[in-house]
Amino acid sequence: MSDAQMKTIKDMPREDYFVRGHGACPGCGVAVAVKNIARIIGSDATVYVPASCLIVFSSLYPTAAFKWPFLYTAFENTGAVISGIKAAYRRRGKETTVIGMAGDGGTFDIGLQALSGAADRNEDVIYVCLDNEAYMNTGIQRSGATPFGAWTTTSPVGKKIQGKREFKKDLGAIVAAHGVPYMATLSIAHFNDFLKKVQRAKEVKGFRFLHILTPCVPGWRSEAAKSVAISRLAVETGMWTLYEIDHGEEKLTYKPKMMVPVKEYLQMQGRFRHMSEEDIQKLQAWICEKWKHHYYEEIPVPPCELEKGRKDLITDEDPLHGV
Amino acid sequence: MYEVRFHGRGGQGAVMAAQALAEAAVLEGYYAQAFPYFGAERRGAPVRAFARIDEDKISIKSQIYEPDMLVILDESLLDIEPVAEGLRSGGKVVINSTKTPEKVDLGVEVDCASVDATSIALETIKAPIVNTSILGAFAKIEDIIPLESILNAIMNRFGEKLGHQAGVMNSEAARLAYERTVVGRCRGTRKLVERMQWLPTWDELPPGTALPAKTIDGVDVGPGSAWQNFTGTWRTSSPRYLKEKCIRCLRCWFSCPEGCIDRLDDDYEKWDYRYCKGCGICADVCPVQAIEMIRGVHEW
Numbered sequence: 042m043s044d045a046q047m048k049t050i051k052d053m054p055r056e057d058y059f060v061r062g063h064g065a066c067p068g069c070g071v072a073v074a075v076k077n078i079a080r081i082i083g084s085d086a087t088v089y090v091p092a093s094c095l096i097v098f099s100s101l102y103p104t105a106a107f108k109w110p111f112l113y114t115a116f117e118n119t120g121a122v123i124s125g126i127k128a129a130y131r132r133r134g135k136e137t138t139v140i141g142m143a144g145d146g147g148t149f150d151i152g153l154q155a156l157s158g159a160a161d162r163n164e165d166v167i168y169v170c171l172d173n174e175a176y177m178n179t180g181i182q183r184s185g186a187t188p189f190g191a192w193t194t195t196s197p198v199g200k201k202i203q204g205k206r207e208f209k210k211d212l213g214a215i216v217a218a219h220g221v222p223y224m225a226t227l228s229i230a231h232f233n234d235f236l237k238k239v240q241r242a243k244e245v246k247g248f249r250f251l252h253i254l255t256p257c258v259p260g261w262r263s264e265a266a267k268s269v270a271i272s273r274l275a276v277e278t279g280m281w282t283l284y285e286i287d288h289g290e291e292k293l294t295y296k297p298k299m300m301v302p303v304k305e306y307l308q309m310q311g312r313f314r315h316m317s318e319e320d321i322q323k324l325q326a327w328i329c330e331k332w333k334h335h336y337y338e339e340i341p342v343p344p345c346e347l348e349k350g351r352k353d354l355i356t357d358e359d360p361l362h363g364v
Numbered sequence: 365m366y367e368v369r370f371h372g373r374g375g376q377g378a379v380m381a382a383q384a385l386a387e388a389a390v391l392e393g394y395y396a397q398a399f400p401y402f403g404a405e406r407r408g409a410p411v412r413a414f415a416r417i418d419e420d421k422i423s424i425k426s427q428i429y430e431p432d433m434l435v436i437l438d439e440s441l442l443d444i445e446p447v448a449e450g451l452r453s454g455g456k457v458v459i460n461s462t463k464t465p466e467k468v469d470l471g472v473e474v475d476c477a478s479v480d481a482t483s484i485a486l487e488t489i490k491a492p493i494v495n496t497s498i499l500g501a502f503a504k505i506e507d508i509i510p511l512e513s514i515l516n517a518i519m520n521r522f523g524e525k526l527g528h529q530a531g532v533m534n535s536e537a538a539r540l541a542y543e544r545t546v547v548g549r550c551r552g553t554r555k556l557v558e559r560m561q562w563l564p565t566w567d568e569l570p571p572g573t574a575l576p577a578k579t580i581d582g583v584d585v586g587p588g589s590a591w592q593n594f595t596g597t598w599r600t601s602s603p604r605y606l607k608e609k610c611i612r613c614l615r616c617w618f619s620c621p622e623g624c625i626d627r628l629d630d631d632y633e634k635w636d637y638r639y640c641k642g643c644g645i646c647a648d649v650c651p652v653q654a655i656e657m658i659r660g661v662h663e664w
Binding site: 050053057059064066067069070073076099100101104105106107111229258265267 | 374375
């Protein structure tokens with residue numbers, strides 16, 4: 042990369058490679074993530090998208106929103122197809138960034154074997170998992186990424202069972218276990234962190250994995266305007282942790298000053314509306330374990346008292362946050 | 365056979381409206397069916413739904429091309445779709461509009477009931493979901509199904525799915541709409557929008573069905589051609605930018621899912637309202653309240 046390191050979003054190029062006029066829902070988290078990845082990666086890339094919301098809203102036949110060469114086949118083979126694209130370019134002696142952008146269904150469940158294969162062979166590609174925590178494209182079915190307690194059409198709310206009974210699969214650990222050169226988790230609310238990680242992914246050779254939490258307005262039953270705020274709260278509550286593993290070296294890239302009770306996160310989303318106090322405590326206990334795992338810090342259950350007079354999260358002054 | 369075609373936007377509940385109407389018809393002793401148009405609908409995108417009512421069993425399963433009745437949940441669809449296409453002579457129209465029927469230009473002159481369903485929905489169910497209000501207006505202009513049955517169907521359908529309270533609020537919306545509906549005749553001066561008919565055929569595509577970026581018959585296809593989809597018609601509220609407050613932090617520019625915020629050379633912003641879907645993220649992430657959301661489709 043010839044241009045200097047981009048440190049803040051002020052340094053980001055203006056040129057869009059994911060253009061206006063795509064058909065995503067208003068407030069779509071996937072669109073925010075994809076659009077900014079495209080800006081940061083720049084002109085020279087080829088993208089593959091399996092069955093997902095992204096393929097539907099980015100390519101309303103005969104138009105397409107990506108300005109990059111663009112391929113689409115089946116649901117389960119993102120890892121395999123991007124390996125193949127890279128091999129074809131190598132054969133032709135062309136150096137280019139090959140990116141696969143799959144949803145959580147196409148990564149956690151259906152595409153896991155192809156992902157594992159590509160990671161195992163250390164293919165020189167970027168794999169992006171756009172995690173909206175259910176199969177949203179087909180109308181909100183539960184996936185391995187759906188959090189505990191969440192309503193989906195296949196984990197409905199009934200008299201005996203309310204929402205999903207299993208906790209979210211730790212995909213980051215699965216990918217890290219392959220010993221890939223670079224993997225990171227991203228949030229659309231932590232702009233500069235996002236920028237740094239996508240840039241790093243572009244530089245590194247070998248298999249790179251970016252895992253992004255992308256709020257889904259209809260699936261999470263949330264307000265369109267709150268997609269970014271929810272992402273931020275996910276990090277502050279510990280539902281989502283921001284870290285990277287760069288050639289074996291694990292590093293936290295952002296640590297909340299204080300753990301916000303998960304209740305605040307749940308309240309913003311209709312998919313958790315039914316949750317009983319008992320279930321919330323169960324989820325909270327799970328988060329506290331996760332918190333301990335990532336931040337090496339014990340949090341008693343139930344966690345920290347509700348913060349009184351906490352400032353709006355958006356104005357905090359962490360250098361990695363915002364601008 | 366009595367056929368109704370619903371035109372709405374994803375999230376307005378056109379499908380639920382069609383189902384509730386069919387259920388009301390069944391309560392009246394008719395046979396009925398209701399189904400949506402199967403496509404890649406997203407929230408805010410134009411959608412269609414259909415309902416058929418008959419005294420005998422209905423065996424036809426196709427979409428409705430020549431409806432007796434059009435139910436239009438969003439007036440702005442008239443500008444982007446040939447909504448009145450195929451409407452039978454003597455057909456009728458129900459439209460969600462703040463205008464009186466005489467001021468609505470549908471493209472064909474027919475009997476028309478207009479109601480400000482958005483305001484009623486905001487008043488009663490506190491959300492711009494207009495499907496139940498519009499059914500109240502339907503009962504006013506068409507006597508095939510009386511209001512009582514429509515209210516019962518709404519209670520059944522919404523009460524069962526969303527809880528008793530939702531059923532009560534939604535039937536209240538329909539009742540209120542019935543009272544406020546104005547019946548008249550709409551104008552027919554508008555020329556119907558033409559649907560884009562052109563698509564490449566298999567022999568126009570190179571092997572592997574790759575579609576290169578090119579222009580055919582004045583239409584761009586392939587990579588980057590999505591700019592032709594002006595999604596700005598989806599929005600129900602619009603962001604207004606107060607430049608004097610802006611600190612040029614670029615949060616809105618980064619967070620806009622549409623990418624419809626132009627970042628100018630001096631890092632001030634400019635909105636491209638042709639694409640803005642009005643999600644409100646820009647106003648939400650702005651740390652200095654330099655962006656405010658105003659209800660309605662506006663440009664500044």
